Amino acid sequence: MTKQPEELLLLAESGRLLASVFALLDRTPLEGRSTLEINDMVERFIVDDLQARPASKGQYGYGFVLNSSINEVVCHGIPSQSDVLKNGDIINLDITLEKNGYIADSSKTYLVGEVHPAARRLVEITQEALWQGIRAVRPGATLGDIGWAIERHAKRNGYSVVRDFCGHGIGREMHEKPEVLHYGKPGTGLTLREGMVFTIEPMLNRGRRSVRTEDDGWTVVTRDGSLSAQFEHTVAVTASGVSVLTLRPDEMQRSALP
Secondary structure, X not given: OEOOHHHHHHHHHHHHHHHHHHHHHHOOOOOOOEHHHHHHXXXXXXXXXXXXXXXXXOHHHOOOOEEEEEOOEEEOOOOOOOOEOOOOOEEEEEEEXXXXXXXXXXXXXXXXXXXXXXXXXXXXXXXXXXXXXXXXOOOOOEHHHHHHHHHHHHHHOOOEEOOOOOEEEOOOOOOEEEEEOOOOOOOOOOEOOOOEEEEEOOEEEXXXXXXXXXXXXXXXXXXXXXXXXXXXXXXXXXOOOEEEOOOOHHHHHHHOOO
């Protein structure tokens, strides 16, 4: 479950490369693009420019390099030529990357054009909730501390936390132990140790937390049709706290906050 120093270096390299994928997306106008076009652009960048592998493609029979989850889609949205992003949408892009046998996993919810203030606030609070969870990571803390920090921030701001999906250990395999819940009680669950690597990936809904899976077997949506947002990072427990392996350039200031 814990990684050796040489493994952590390889995971950090995969995380750095994955962060560069999001940097590409940050400077790419999304309005008017189909989610399949975005998928294909990301695949070319990972394979041709980064000389890496899009780890989601082929995983569990999935045929694409990313999940594209728009508005009420909670997660696992499938890229499509017919899903063209329009002004006011929010979209979560969830991407994995493998380099030298080690996998990094991250996601970000983007605002497309002029987004309604209510949707913008949901996205902002979801990102804050992720960072509340990240800041709970340190040797001797517990998984319950992470979940409690996330859920407390969500509830204080009037949002619900989806409980059907969780973070996970990651390394040579996409999904390893432990499961990282985004709700919980302080001091409960597995005690964190230096060298553990896992994802934290809360999904917050404007409405109720209940979700359903559509007939395609992948796409998960809110049952009440409310908006949903998600952010995700791959993190490592260090001797003094936490290292965010997939940290993006736009988050450098946020990561330095106490």
